[in-house]
Amino acid sequence: MNPTPSHTESVPTPAFDSLRELLHERTSCRAFLDRPVPRGVIEQVLGAAQxxxxxxxAQPWQG
Known part of the structure; x- marks a missing residue:
C-alpha cells in the first residue's frame, strides 16, 4: 500500500512546475483594446477550453 503524500509535499514534475508558473503569473484584465480578435485565436482558446x-x-454543452 502506497502512503498518501501530505499536502505539504511538492510534486516535482515538469508539468506541475509549468502549471504552478502559469497560475502564479495569472492576471485579470479589465481593459480591452478596440480591435477584433482573429478567428484562429478564438478557435484555439475554445479548443483548449473543451x-x-x-x-x-455536468457537460452542459451536451443536451
Whole structure:
C-alpha cells in the first residue's frame, strides 16, 4: 500500500512546475483594446477550453 503524500509535499514534475508558473503569473484584465480578435485565436482558446473538466462532469454543452 502506497502512503498518501501530505499536502505539504511538492510534486516535482515538469508539468506541475509549468502549471504552478502559469497560475502564479495569472492576471485579470479589465481593459480591452478596440480591435477584433482573429478567428484562429478564438478557435484555439475554445479548443483548449473543451479539454478542461466541467463542474461535477455536468457537460452542459451536451443536451
Amino acid at each position: 479539454r478542461t473538466a466541467s463542474w461535477c462532469n
